[in-house]
Amino acid sequence: MTIPVLICDDSALARKQMARTLPKEWDVEVTYATNGAEGIEAIKAGKGEIVFLDLNMPVMDGYEVLRTVQQHDLPAMIIVVSGDIQIQAHQRVKALGALDFIQKPVSAGAITNILEEYGILTLALKEQPASNDNPMLKVDLRDACQEVANVAMGRAADLLSKLLDVFVLLPIPNVNVLEVSELTMALKATESESKISALCQGFIGAGIAGEALLLFHDSSFADMAKLMNMSNPENPNTEIEVMMDTGNVLIGAFLNGISAQLDMHFSQSHPVVLGRHCTVNDLIHDNSGRWNRTLAMEINYQIEGHNVECDLLLLFTEDSMPTLEFKLGYLME
Incomplete structure (x- = not known):
């Protein structure tokens, strides 16, 4: 009997990868949803x-979908x-009734193992691969x-959460692609009147280069210093240390996450403080x-x-x- 399968993800690439990894002999009819609200309607x-x-989707995220399914x-x-x-994140989704958790990017082996583990992999008599002609997969x-x-x-959030024993809230x-004049507009999460301090670190690989900016909200320094067990959070030098340590974790782990997916290595320059206690407008203007x-x-x-709030901005x-x-071409095909 054909099983109705729903792939609910706001990313067309993620939907395509997920569809590709479903067992070819699995007798299913696949439907796609781009957010949790569409997903609930499909269910x-x-x-x-x-x-x-x-989990991270607009309109209704994955946690809200799980709560709705559980409540109703x-x-x-x-x-x-x-x-x-x-x-x-694993613990929270399991508590909300999720069957299991798979880490992105997905692999066919991981999908097959979970489906077999829970006894929900039923095979058809002939191959029925998911069609890649669906406009939802462009x-x-x-x-x-x-x-x-x-x-x-x-990956960067996971490292930070382990180091500080906290839960990091993640956005979409x-x-x-921006002109310099549009950079300020891109920083939607940073209010124009908020004071920030900024760290910059260059990176370069084979044919790819850029700079990583860590924009640290000044109001976050005291709490972050306490989480890092620093003895004198009011000391101006402590602020620089907090920013350097946070940048080392987030920028390093983020670039490692990208390099693993692109199958390449990035070299990083020494971090430089771009500005302290300034606005985003001032920072962009000065640099x-x-x-x-x-x-x-x-x-x-x-x-x-x-x-605690900070923006990580990678500028290629x-x-x-x-x-x-070119590197991402095989994923987009």
Whole structure:
């Protein structure tokens, strides 16, 4: 009997990867949803007996989907597929009724093993591969970069959460090709009147180069210093130490996450403090000569239960675009 399977993810690349990894002999009819609200409607319509669910989505995220399914006792077995690999994320989705958790990027082996473990892999008599002609599976460079950023973001958050014993709240990565004049607009999570301090670190690989900016909200320094067990959080030198240590974790882990997906290595320069206790407008204005047209990945990290917030912004040079497109080409096909 054909099983209705739902793939619920806001990323076209993630939907395509998920569809590709389903066992070819599995007798299923696949439906796609781009956010949790669409996913709930599909489940109610009987299109999601088995659901592969992302966590970070617009409109309604994966946690809200799990709560809704649990509260209304909807007929769906849900397997979470996410780049957020924090231990607490695993624990929370299992407590909300998820069958299991798979780390992005997914592999066919991991999917098959879980389906077999729970006895829900029923085979058809002939191969029925998921069709890649579906318009929901069309992937462009921006979408591919956003999913790559999503996976890298999760790895950086996992490292930070382990070091500080906290839960890091993750957003949907914001990816755009920008002119320098648009950089300020891209920093949606940073209010123009907020005071920030900024750290910059260059990176370079084979055909790809850029700079990583860590924009640390000044109001976050005291809480972050306490989480790091620093003895004198009011000392100006402590602020620089907090920013350097946070940048080392987030920038390093994020770049490692990207390099693993692109199968390449990045070398990093020594971090430099770009500005202290300034506005985003001041920071961009004072450093506008550093950047031209760029591909920007922006992630706003927040720590649950603490007044800690920072923006990580990766700015790839315009010359990096052809290599990025080439490296990601096999994912977009």
